[in-house]
Amino acid sequence: MADIAGLAASAAGGGIFGLIGSVIGRAAGLVERRQEQAQERARWEHESRLMDLQMQAKRQASEDDLRLADVAGGWQGLNASLAAEASIGESYRWVSAVRGLTRPCLTLLLWVITGLVFLGSGAAARSEIVETATFAATAATLWWFGDRGPRRDPH
The missing domain is CATH 1.20.5 (Single alpha-helices involved in coiled-coils or other helix-helix interfaces)
Structure with missing residues (x-):
């Protein structure tokens, strides 16, 4: 067991x-x-x-x-x-004079508009509006007058 x-x-x-x-x-x-x-x-x-x-x-x-x-x-x-x-090309003298005055007048107008927008806009909208207007005015100024020196005849 x-x-x-x-x-x-x-x-x-x-x-x-x-x-x-x-x-x-x-x-x-x-x-x-x-x-x-x-x-x-x-x-x-x-x-x-x-x-x-x-x-x-x-x-x-x-x-x-x-x-x-x-x-x-x-x-x-x-x-x-x-x-x-x-x-x-060259044109009539008055056409050249008007063309010559267009850019300075538009540039001055752009800068006046930029100043008026700056002075007339509220603080909230001022930043974007002024940046855009300043960009446009600066671009126009540099573009319109940046390459306007007298050209020399290559010959």
């Missing part, structure tokens, strides 16, 4: 240790799956941030391309304007 009791105790002890081993194995499997899920979540978050940064970089590049196209278009317009100005 002692043999049967020893055999039963051995079977029960082996069963208990087997169950404990299974529980530990299952617990380790759950911990591994949670770690894998956490790593997968971290990878997806990293990829999501990376995609956001790539989209932001593409958006910035598109904005830069638009600004560059705008500036390039402005320079092309300036070149066309210079070419048109150069193609105007």
Whole structure:
């Protein structure tokens, strides 16, 4: 009987240790799956941030391309304007006099308008309005008088 009791105790002890081993194995499997899920979540978050940064970089590049196209278009317009100005030949003296007075009169008028806008606008709107008017007046002044020196005959 002692043999049967020893055999039963051995079977029960082996069963208990087997169950404990299974529980530990299952617990380790759950911990591994949670770690894998956490790593997968971290990878997806990293990829999501990376995609956001790539989209932001593409958006910035598109904005830069638009600004560059705008500036390039402005320079092309300036070149066309210079070419048109150069193609105007001599005319009657009064036509040349009126053309000669147009730019100074318009420039003075632009600066007067800029001053009146500055003095007449409220503090809230003053900044944008004055910046725009100053830009226009400065651009006109420099464009109209910037390249007006006497021209020498190349021959």
